Amino acid sequence: MSLIALLFSFGFVIFSFFLSHAFKLGLGRDLIITGIRATIQLLVVGYILNTVFGFENPLAMILMLLVMVFVATINAAKRGKGLPRIFWKIFLTISIVEIITQGFLLGLQIVPATPQYTISISGMIIGNSMVIASLFLNRLKAELEMRKEEVVLVLSLGGSVKQSIYPILKQSIRSSLIPTIEGQRTIGLVQLPGMMTGQIIAGADPVEAVRFQLLIVFMILFAAVLTAIILGFLIYPELFNKKQQLDISAW
Amino acid sequence: MTTEIEFINVSKTYLNQQEVVNVLKGVSGKVEKGEIVTIIGPSGSGKSTILSLCNLLLTPDEGEVWIQGKDVGDWDIQTLRRQVGIAFQGAPMLTGTVQENLSLPKRLQGKTLENPKKYMEYVGLTEDLLLRQAKELSGGQRQRLSLARTLVNDPAILLLDEVTSALDSLSAHEVEELILRINRERQTTILWVTHDQSQAERVGDQTWLVIEGRIVEAAPTKQFFVKPKQEQTKQFLEMRREYK
Numbered sequence A: 001m002s003l004i005a006l007l008f009s010f011g012f013v014i015f016s017f018f019l020s021h022a023f024k025l026g027l028g029r030d031l032i033i034t035g036i037r038a039t040i041q042l043l044v045v046g047y048i049l050n051t052v053f054g055f056e057n058p059l060a061m062i063l064m065l066l067v068m069v070f071v072a073t074i075n076a077a078k079r080g081k082g083l084p085r086i087f088w089k090i091f092l093t094i095s096i097v098e099i100i101t102q103g104f105l106l107g108l109q110i111v112p113a114t115p116q117y118t119i120s121i122s123g124m125i126i127g128n129s130m131v132i133a134s135l136f137l138n139r140l141k142a143e144l145e146m147r148k149e150e151v152v153l154v155l156s157l158g159g160s161v162k163q164s165i166y167p168i169l170k171q172s173i174r175s176s177l178i179p180t181i182e183g184q185r186t187i188g189l190v191q192l193p194g195m196m197t198g199q200i201i202a203g204a205d206p207v208e209a210v211r212f213q214l215l216i217v218f219m220i221l222f223a224a225v226l227t228a229i230i231l232g233f234l235i236y237p238e239l240f241n242k243k244q245q246l247d248i249s250a251w
Numbered sequence B: 001m002t003t004e005i006e007f008i009n010v011s012k013t014y015l016n017q018q019e020v021v022n023v024l025k026g027v028s029g030k031v032e033k034g035e036i037v038t039i040i041g042p043s044g045s046g047k048s049t050i051l052s053l054c055n056l057l058l059t060p061d062e063g064e065v066w067i068q069g070k071d072v073g074d075w076d077i078q079t080l081r082r083q084v085g086i087a088f089q090g091a092p093m094l095t096g097t098v099q100e101n102l103s104l105p106k107r108l109q110g111k112t113l114e115n116p117k118k119y120m121e122y123v124g125l126t127e128d129l130l131l132r133q134a135k136e137l138s139g140g141q142r143q144r145l146s147l148a149r150t151l152v153n154d155p156a157i158l159l160l161d162e163v164t165s166a167l168d169s170l171s172a173h174e175v176e177e178l179i180l181r182i183n184r185e186r187q188t189t190i191l192w193v194t195h196d197q198s199q200a201e202r203v204g205d206q207t208w209l210v211i212e213g214r215i216v217e218a219a220p221t222k223q224f225f226v227k228p229k230q231e232q233t234k235q236f237l238e239m240r241r242e243y244k
C-alpha cells in the first residue's frame, strides 16, 4: 500500500470527527488522538520490527520480548493498584505464560524459530495475557466487595485462608475467561480474525491461513486459562494479613 | 471462678477514606466462665467490633484481648476460632444448600457432619429444609441456621450478634430458651449483642452499655436496669422506654 493511499485512509478519521461534531457526541478530540496515536505507535513498531528482524543476535529478540511484557504489565497493573508487589506478580505471570506457550510452539517445531514468527505470536500471547490479567483483577475486586462476608464467615468457622477465598477465586477466574471463550464461538462466521484477513490480503492460501488461525485460537485459549490461574494463586495469599484476616483496605 | 474473656484497655481505629475513625476507645472488661454478658448501645457504637476482637477477626491497635488466660495472639488461629464461635448480625450464607451450610464447619476440617437433623431440630427448623438453597430462606430461618452452624464447632465461647432481630417475639423467645439451655448444659460463656432491651434484661447475668466506643456502664443485669449508676445509662434506657 502506498503512502498516499494510507494518507487518504486517514479520511475515515476526519469523517468520524465531523460526524461527532454534527451530532454533538463530544468524541472529536478522542477520535483524532486515537487516530494519531495508532499511526505513531504502529509506525514506530514497524520500524523497530524491521530492525529487530535484521539482527541475527537472539538477545535483541529477547530484549524486545522483555519490553513487550514490561509494557503489558504496566497496563494490567493499573487494576491492582494498592496490592502488594502486584507489578512483579503480573510480570511473572505473563512471562511464565509466554515461556510455556512459546516453549511448546518452538519445542515441537510447530512454527519456525524466526524473529518474524516469534515476535508476532508473542505479541498475541502477551497482549491476550494482559487483557485477561486486567479482567481477572477487576472481577476479583468486584467479587470481594460483594462477598466479603462469606470470606469472613469461613474464617470465623476455623477455615484456612485458602478455603475462605477459594469460591471467589474460582468465580473470578471463570468470569475473566468467559469473554475469550465466547469470542471464539462465532469465529469466522461473521468476522474473519484480523490476522487471517491480513494473511489472505497479503496473498496467502486461505486454507493455510485457517490452519494458522486455528493454532492462534488454541494458543490464546491456553494462554488465557494459564494467566488467570497463575495470577490468582500468586495474589490470593496477600489479600490476608499474618493474623489470617481479610485485609483489602489498600486496594 | 475463672476468667474466660478479658479486654485490657483495647482501642481500635478504622481507616475510612484516609480518615481515621476511633471505633473503640480504651475498652476494658472481664467475662467469667459460664456467664452471659449482654451488650447494648446505639447503632455504630462498636458492639460488633468488640465481638470480632475475641476470635481474631480483628486485631486491636492498642491493648490486649485474653481468651481462657491466653493472649489471642498466642493462640493457634484456627483453634481459637473454633473455640470462640460467632453468629454474625446478617446471618450470611454461602451459595449452596442448607445442609452444605450447616456442615460447613466440619467440611472445612475434611470431616462430615453426622447428624444434621439433630442440629436442625435443635434450632427449630424442619429437616425438609435441608435440601433447600440457604440463600433463599427467610431472615428468621437464616438466623436459626446461622446459629446452628456456629454450634457445630461446639464452641466454649459464643459471640451472638443480634441473633433474633428477624424473629417475631414468640420465635425470639424460643431461640432465647435454646441459647440459655446451651449455656446451662455446657457452661458456655456468651457475649450477646442485642438492641432489644427487654431481651438483654431477660437473658443477661451482666450488662454492658457501649456508647461511642466506650463502655459507659458495666453492671449485674438486674442492677443495671433497675438502678443504673451513670447519667448516660439512665438517659439511654429512658429514651428507649419513651420510644416504646
Ligand SMILES: Nc1ncnc2c1ncn2[C@@H]1O[C@H](COP(=O)(O)OP(=O)(O)OP(=O)(O)O)[C@@H](O)[C@H]1O
Pocket (backbone or CB within 6 Å): B014, B015, B016, B021, B023, B041, B042, B043, B044, B045, B046, B047, B048, B049, B050, B089
Ligand atoms: N470494616 C470497617 N471499615 C471501616 N469502618 C468500619 C468497619 N466496620 C465497622 N466500621 C465502623 O465502626 C463503627 C462501629 O461499628 P460496629 O459494627 O462495631 O457498630 P455496632 O455497634 O455493631 O452497630 P450496629 O448496632 O448498627 O450493628 C461504625 O461507625 C462503623 O461505621
Ligand SMILES: [Mg+2]
Pocket (backbone or CB within 6 Å): B047, B048, B049, B089, B161
Ligand atoms: Mg453490629
